Amino acid sequence: MIHDVKALNDQALKAYNKLLSLFDNVDMDIKKQIYLLGAMVVPSLLYCFVVWGIYNFTDVDTIHIRLYKNIL
Numbered sequence: 001m002i003h004d005v006k007a008l009n010d011q012a013l014k015a016y017n018k019l020l021s022l023f024d025n026v027d028m029d030i031k032k033q034i035y036l037l038g039a040m041v042v043p044s045l046l047y048c049f050v051v052w053g054i055y056n057f058t059d060v061d062t063i064h065i066r067l068y069k070n071i072l
Contacts, residue, residue: 009063012045016067023071033071041067 019040023033045064 005060008045008047009060012041012063012067015041015044030071034068037067037071 016037019033019036022036028036042064045060
């Protein structure tokens with residue numbers, strides 16, 4: 001289970017890094033950046049969270065918050 005969550009974290013970080021390169025090349029306001037983050041990165045981070053939500057995975061919360069903080 002831990003390896004699956006790590007794989008989801010890695011996948012979300014890859015998508016996030018691609019978005020960062022887009023944000024560097026295209027001038028977007030914060031609202032659009034947050035929308036894109038929520039539409040393209042967060043779903044891969046939280047995939048099947050209902051199933052593994054009973055476990056204590058603080059890594060997911062940490063990454064989720066860090067991604068939003070970085071944009072803001």
